[in-house]
Amino acid sequence: MKSFKDKVAVVTGAGSGIGQALALALARQGAELAISDIHEHNVAETAAQCAALGAKVQHFRLDVGKREAIYAHADEVAKNFGRVNLVINNAGVAVNATVRELSDADFEWLMDINFWGVIHGTRAFLPHLTASGDGHVVNISSIFGMIGVPKQSAYNAAKFAVRGFTEALRQEMMIERAPVGVSCVHPGGVRTNIAKAARKGASDANRDLGVLFEKLAKTTPAKAADIILAGVKRNEARIFVGADAKLLDFMQRVLGSAYQKIIGPAFERQERT
Numbered sequence: 001m002k003s004f005k006d007k008v009a010v011v012t013g014a015g016s017g018i019g020q021a022l023a024l025a026l027a028r029q030g031a032e033l034a035i036s037d038i039h040e041h042n043v044a045e046t047a048a049q050c051a052a053l054g055a056k057v058q059h060f061r062l063d064v065g066k067r068e069a070i071y072a073h074a075d076e077v078a079k080n081f082g083r084v085n086l087v088i089n090n091a092g093v094a095v096n097a098t099v100r101e102l103s104d105a106d107f108e109w110l111m112d113i114n115f116w117g118v119i120h121g122t123r124a125f126l127p128h129l130t131a132s133g134d135g136h137v138v139n140i141s142s143i144f145g146m147i148g149v150p151k152q153s154a155y156n157a158a159k160f161a162v163r164g165f166t167e168a169l170r171q172e173m174m175i176e177r178a179p180v181g182v183s184c185v186h187p188g189g190v191r192t193n194i195a196k197a198a199r200k201g202a203s204d205a206n207r208d209l210g211v212l213f214e215k216l217a218k219t220t221p222a223k224a225a226d227i228i229l230a231g232v233k234r235n236e237a238r239i240f241v242g243a244d245a246k247l248l249d250f251m252q253r254v255l256g257s258a259y260q261k262i263i264g265p266a267f268e269r270q271e272r273t
């Protein structure tokens with residue numbers, strides 16, 4: 001996909017952060033937009049901003065943790081717009097808790113959104129993307145889909161799984177010579193609401209994770225969106241967002257599993273501050 005002009009783009013989790021920035025960037029580049037979020041008020045606000053930029057846009061309340069809702073959404077978007085070219089499975093949540101602290105309910109909540117939301121979002125739209133003759137799937141993993149980190153076991157599990165799923169799909173599309181590009185995105189820290197909205201275990205009950213995250217996350221959502229869309233145009237298999245993501249990926253490739261000897265102690269120091 002060399003240009004987004006007149007392409008129909010679907011973005012989940014577009015009420016905030018990276019998803020909102022992607023919607024706005026796509027609007028500026030002439031795409032037609034079907035954007036959704038579990039928080040309808042927020043995605044309506046994003047839609048108003050996209051419309052002000054001159055984009056044709058429809059917004060939807062969608063919980064990506066609900067399989068039937070995603071399939072119904074795919075059919076509705078295809079019907080309303082007549083085609084679908086780009087799907088960005090972006091909606092995501094975080095849980096900050098050790099494996100011991102993590103409840104099954106929180107683990108399942110995260111997997112339903114960060115894992116199943118991406119799988120269903122891909123599979124529901126794939127026939128429409130193929131039919132468009134110029135389709136692309138973008139699945140948002142994380143740098144935590146490349147390295148494991150304490151208190152992120154559920155998030156790591158989902159984001160590693162998204163990477164595996166997406167890399168397999170990309171090869172299948174190539175073998176089939178299907179007109180569908182596939183990219184997996186690995187952001188480092190992007191200054192969004194994700195940490196503030198995160199669920200947390202008992203050891204973090206009195207910590208403001210949002211404040212800590214603000215210090216660590218260097219990339220703005222707008223910059224992240226620009227990097228992601230440039231990567232899509234080049235049909236990149238892996239799109240790294242931010243110098244931190246590139247550095248951590250380099251570290252795990254050079255050190256192999258020994259990266260854990262660096263990340264673990266660095267995390268421990270961070271916990272004490």
Ligand SMILES: NC(=O)c1ccc[n+]([C@@H]2O[C@H](COP(=O)([O-])OP(=O)(O)OC[C@H]3O[C@@H](n4cnc5c(N)ncnc54)[C@H](O)[C@@H]3O)[C@@H](O)[C@H]2O)c1
Pocket residue numbers: 012013014015016017018019036037038039042062063064065090091092093113140141142143186187188189190191192193194195197217
């Ligand atoms: N911010 C970062 O540092 C960072 C780093 C790596 C990966 N990511 C990933 O980027 C994606 C976007 O996150 P963000 O940082 O913009 O966070 P954010 O919290 O600002 O935005 C996430 C959006 O997803 C929506 N959402 C949550 N649950 C949903 C559900 N069940 N159905 C539909 N929408 C739902 C939220 O309402 C919110 O609008 C996520 O997949 C996240 O894991 C973020």
